[in-house]
Amino acid sequence: KAGVTQTPRYLIKTRGQQVTLSCSPISGHRSVSWYQQTPGQGLQFLFEYFSETQRNKGNFPGRFSGRQFSNSRSEMNVSTLELGDSALYLCASSSDQGGGNTIYFGEGSWLTVV
Amino acid sequence: QKEVEQDPGPLSVPEGAIVSLNCTYSNSAFQYFMWYRQYSRKGPELLMYTYSSGNKEDGRFTAQVDKSSKYISLFIRDSQPSDSATYLCAMRGSSNDYKLSFGAGTTVTVRA
Numbered sequence: 001k002a003g004v005t006q007t008p009r010y011l012i013k014t015r016g017q018q019v020t021l022s023c024s025p026i027s028g029h030r031s032v033s034w035y036q037q038t039p040g041q042g043l044q045f046l047f048e049y050f051s052e053t054q055r056n057k058g059n060f061p062g063r064f065s066g067r068q069f070s071n072s073r074s075e076m077n078v079s080t081l082e083l084g085d086s087a088l089y090l091c092a093s094s095s096d097q098g099g100g101n102t103i104y105f106g107e108g109s110w111l112t113v114v
Numbered sequence: 115q116k117e118v119e120q121d122p123g124p125l126s127v128p129e130g131a132i133v134s135l136n137c138t139y140s141n142s143a144f145q146y147f148m149w150y151r152q153y154s155r156k157g158p159e160l161l162m163y164t165y166s167s168g169n170k171e172d173g174r175f176t177a178q179v180d181k182s183s184k185y186i187s188l189f190i191r192d193s194q195p196s197d198s199a200t201y202l203c204a205m206r207g208s209s210n211d212y213k214l215s216f217g218a219g220t221t222v223t224v225r226a
Contacts, residue, residue, distance in 0.1 A: 004157075031212050043158075043202065043216040056213050090157055094212055103214060105150070105157040 002027065004093050004106035012112045018079040021109045025072050025093030031055075032074040033103070034066055037088040046089075049074055078111075086113045117141050120203055120217025128225050133190040137203035137217045140184065144205040144215070147179050149188045152200045152219065161201075162188065193224045 005024040013019050025032050034046040045058040049068035066076040072093075078085055088108045095102075120137045127133055135149075146165055150158035162177040164170045164186075170177045178187040186205075190197055203217040 006157075033212055033214075035214075042218045043204075043214075045213045045215070048212045050212075056211070058213070092214075102160055102163050103148070103212065104160060107157040110155075 004091055004104055006089075006091050006106040006109050008109060009107065010110045010112075012114060013081050014114055015081055015083060017081050018077060019081060019111060020075055020077045021089055021091075021111075023074045023076075023091030023093075023106060025074070025091075026095075026104060029093035029095050029104075030072050031094040032068055032072060033092045033094075034074070034076050035090040035092065035105075036060070037090060037108070038086075043090070046076065081113045083113050086111060115140065116218075117215050118203065118205060118217045121220055122218045124221040124223060126223045126225060127193055129193060129195060131193050131224075133188075133193050133197065133222055133224070135188040135190075135201050135203075135220050135222070137186050137205075138184055139186075139205060139215075141205075141207070141215070142181075142184070143207040145208065146206050147177070147186050148204040148214070149175075149177055150202040150204060152202060154199075158202055195224050195226045198223045 007022045031050045033048040035043050037043045048056040052068045063079045068074045090108045092103045092105045118139045149162040152158045164177050167179045167181045174191045176189040200219040200221045202219040204214040
């Protein structure tokens, strides 16, 4: 069974640009979450989607947005990039089958803003 | 004060030693507790998953949860150099809450 797949793995963007990251969850998983990981702040929750609806959102500015498609694949977008947006962006998926469900992470997308 | 506190280390132990890691938390709503292992430039890998208080063992790994003290632990027995990684504790509330709150992560080095 394939794991959580994220693309691209590495990218470099310039301040002011926008970026779109993609995530394919584990087959059968309908919940997809996004996290930002930085050395200073650690892993921080961005948002979670289930059946194309955002169910939960973290404390990030509106420049960070996401969406989920009918096949559960998800994208996140960051507009007007700032240097501080340089981070590892992680996608996680879960089967959403009650309390026993577990959350699995992908390898992440490394974003560098210059 | 952070919702989840974890000593970032670093922690260095000789091969074969027991590695002891722990986290404290302040949110009494947390019910599900996880430990992830993250190698350099990789995504977090789920190691242990525990619901509510108690102990759980899986091979060389033992996870303990004490909800009355808001304290969780991970023990790694017979540590190996391949266990060298950053260990992250994570927790969440209800079964419908998929937002994980993470500790800062503890960097562990097992010396051969």
